[in-house]
Amino acid sequence: METEGVENRHEQILxxxxxxxxxxxxxxxxxxxxxxxxxxxxxxxxxxLRGLIGPREVPRLWERHILNSAAVVPYLTNARSVADVGSGAGLPGVIVAVMRPDAEVFLVEPMERRTAWLHEVVQELDLSNAVVKRGRAEDYDGAFEVDAVTSRAVGALSKLVRVSMPLVSVGGELVVLKGRNVREEFDAARKVLRKFGAGEPEVLPGETVEGVEATTVVRAVRRR
Known part of the structure; x- marks a missing residue:
């Protein structure tokens, strides 16, 4: 049975x-x-095996995770420092660090087993521009600021703004990957955005390669 499981996993990978x-x-x-x-x-x-992605995600890894994460990068071209909040397996933070070697990327993740994985990835890929930070975004309020905060699949937009915007420098941006129905979260998020001096959230297309479904990117600029 164990051999059969290994063979099935190998086929999935292929x-x-x-x-x-x-x-x-x-x-x-x-x-x-x-x-x-x-x-x-x-x-x-x-x-x-390490509980970073579900078993059904392996066959669609490139489409649902790698390219999905890469879709945020074109909207980070002006950022010289980026924080990926709730980095998890490194999506999108590791992809950002690989595609933007000129930017410093903080991978912020509270779970020890996930930060252990992130350290391994950073070392294996020789990502000298990536820094793993164990903890929640709230733990780093006042510790550092970045030009942009990004994240993927981390709670409602209002909560995400509340914990992430303190890390964004004035003039910086919150640029996150969300579901297609994210506009339904705007009413609850606007009050929090105003509290942090941020403007109206903007929905942008997250396109990568032809034939792969575009994802949804939301951007909000901190003006004061």
């Missing part, structure tokens, strides 16, 4: 890597492809 080996994906990531691919491979081989 299936999942089909999109990752495509010419479209190679062109999209360009010179950063090898490191992105190495990270994806680590997730395929260890992610489920």
């Amino acid at each position: 299936d999942a890597d089909t999109l990752g080996r495509s010419e479209a994906v190679r062109e999209y990531f360009g010179t950063r492809y090898e490191k992105v691919s190495a990270y994806a491979r680590m997730l395929m081989e260890q992610g489920e």
Whole structure:
């Protein structure tokens, strides 16, 4: 039975890597492809075993996680420092660090087993621009500020603004990956945004390669 499980996982990895080996994906990531691919491979081989992703996520890793995370990067071009709040397996923080080697990226994660994984990834990929910070975003209020805070699948927008915006410097941005129905969260988030001197949230298209469904990016600028 154990051998059968290993074989099934191997087949899943091969299936999942089909999109990752495509010419479209190679062109999209360009010179950063090898490191992105190495990270994806680590997730395929260890992610489920270490409780970082669910078993159903392995076959669709590139589409649902790697490319989904990469969709936020074009909106971070002016940021020289980025914090990924609730980094988890490193999505999107590790992808941001790989694609933006010129930016300092803080991977903020409270769970010890996940920060252990993040340290391994940073070392394995030689991400000298990535710094793992164990703790919640609230723990670092006043400790540092960044040009942009990002996150993926971390609670309601109002809560995300409340814990993340204190890390954003004046003139900086909250740039997060959310579900397609995120506008339903805007009413509750506006009051919190105003408290932190942030403007109206903006919905942006998160597009990557042709044939892969675009995700939703929400951006809000801190003006004071």
